[in-house]
Amino acid sequence: MTKFLLPLALFVLLAVVLGIGIRHSPDKGIIASPLLGKPAPAFALPNLTDPSREVRSADLKGHWYLFNVWGTWCGGCREEHEMLLQVRRAGVVPIIGLDWKDDDAQALSWLTQLGNPYQSVATDHSGRQAIEWGVYGAPETFLVNPQGIVVYKHVGALTPDTWTREILPRVSGMLTGSS
């Protein structure tokens, strides 16, 4: 009686779709960034550590950089901080921080206490810049290539796995584009 096999067959089909959904989710499935493959938003924002200078996207042209959205209020940011410090020590690609909807004094003491992995940190009190980047929640990390194109986006705390599999190969030119 094949008709009794039908529910099982449909379920197998569903499981395949869900499986694909999960496989996609770490990089694009969950919150597909409309920015992927497009130019990163231009910005000129107050600098957290050096009020005399702005953090500007124009200054970053021609280099790879990671754009990391964080805040002292965010648990995942505390979690990924050690990873960010490792990235800094590796010296492969600089990290630009976006301190999102945060208190400057608290952010500064966070960086003094835990170490500063950022080349520079821009502040975004109003949250407007984060909207430009389509940020869904902190932490989020974008990889921007020398042409200023966003080539990769990671949602959640940065993991060693993402670093070695997704970010490092792209920066070192083994992979281009956004898969």
Place this chain on the structure above:
Amino acid sequence: MLPELGHFALILALLLAGLQAFFGIAGPALARDRWSGAVTSAVAGQAVMVATAVACLMGCFVGEDFSVAYVAENSNSALPLFYRVAALWGAHEGSLLLWILLLAAWTVAVALGSSRLPPRFAARVLGVLGVVSFGFLLFTLATSNPFLRLDPPAPDGRDLNPILQDPGLAVHPPILYTGYVGFAVAFAFAGAAMLEGRLDQNWARWTRPWTTAAWSFLTCGIALGSFWAYYELGWGGFWFWDPVENASFMPWLMGTALIHSLAVTDKRGLFKSWTLLLAILAFSLSLLGTFLVRSGVLVSVHSFAADPTRGIFILTFLIIMIGGALALYAWRAPLLRSSAGFELGARESFLLFNNVLLVTAAATVFAGTLAPLISDALKLGTLSVGPPYFNPTFMLSMLPLLALLSVGIHANWKRGRLEDSQRTLLYTFIAAAVLGCGFVIGLYSHGSVLTPIGATLAVWIVLSSLVDPIDRWRRGLTISRAVLGMTVAHIGLAVAVFALTTVQSFTIERDVSLAPGGTATVGDYEFRFGGVKPAEGPNYEAVAGTLTVTRHGAPVAVMTPQKRHYWVQRQVISETAIRMHRGNNLLLALGEDLGAGRWSVRIQIRPLVSLVWIAAFIMAMGGALAASDRRYRPVRARATAPEGATAGQPG
């Protein structure tokens, strides 16, 4: 010490769940009755261990142990005690623990209530529940352990998500989960029946009260969630077709179908394989809902943390459980033969239509919920469907369902003699149409074409549902709780339809900008803005606006919506002000500070919206009444029936 104790108790619970599954399934299969007998001990042990783990975690919350990562993430020393307790299930890890606790509670209830079941069958039921429990305990320990320590400990916690700092958190998740998890019992009965190859209608009889009870809890839980979303989120709406809402609504629709199909299997021995499939599907949708919510494959207002490794674990578990059950079904269901027949106009036909329509409704919700995933898998780009898809497609299966309910309620089992009830049908319909349309025209004088249809259907259901009980009462016959419960639940459904129709047709929403002393007129009401004042709570500071509401010059209320700033999470939450007046629900939310004392204010007037939730509680009460019917109560006096014996089966 406390977290380690809890962790240890959870590990012991996992081992005991494993024993429960093993003894429960292997014992009867190998005819080792002593193994089967050991199942109840494993059930008791597991329940004690799970309760210990929950108590330990609660102790950590109450004692503000911020060295526990989960506590540090979801609590704060400024958080009031009430929320520190409820924060236990405020995030992923604790929600899972709550899930496991409730499953243990259902399992204990089944173990206690199974004294009249054949011992081997009871062991199998508990064994299947053990498999489910084992899976969830393993999932918690492997990917979502709430007892992990932080080194060094956090000086203070990051606080509970402000959206959750509401009394709703204390009741909504436990009740919703009780319903959700309760379908595991129907699943276990179906699984046990298939394992045993004993697919007579007994299992349906035994399953009915459990399924109905779970359904009642789920109904309550969904209504509470909707009510909470309405007054807390301040978006002005009580249903958003959000993936998380759908995740609880799909099992509800399937469970509703199951309740009706179980009735046919129990009373007439028909639809056996179909009922079996529904029992599997109702719980499968509960599991799938957990997967969708917890894996982060779908974005939703409710998902706080998304983690693909958790998703892979749940998917594997899903494949084992659902795939296993469906494979068992494909193997066993062909053995079933229905000998009895029924005529087209018989009650069986109407319940068949009921099932087809409810399953169709569940399928449309399912398709809409998974549409983003499917389009993504097929590389069609990210797509998500909202109310414009859900509302019409859902209505497409609901309208015929409601109409058929009013007709089918008069039908008899087996024989299709609709001529006998033709008169009743005609009279109730005319009365309903007059009352329904009269209401719409008399009170509101406008609205879409669906308004009179919805009102008429609702009134028709009430009248039709009352015909039989009133008839019995006049003839001095007793009305069983099962019939009374059914009547109450159907009336609840009618009230829901009526309220939804009214709300959908006559809601007024307006966003206005008001300076102090300024007024806005919305519907029959006038709102005078008195400016804002600062206010303070235990862990937040706020601005509170004052609005004086009048209707045709007569004072109605002074309402004070707030905008709260929670210190620890630096989150701004709009606290709506809600007031009932003559059946109208007035909702005010404070928007943005527009400078110079001007504020934007969202004003919404929804007629009869409270009835939507009241209706759900009426339905749940109906379910509770039906589940407590005498014929389901365990008969203690009777000696344990020998294996294979069939209880008497009065039609």
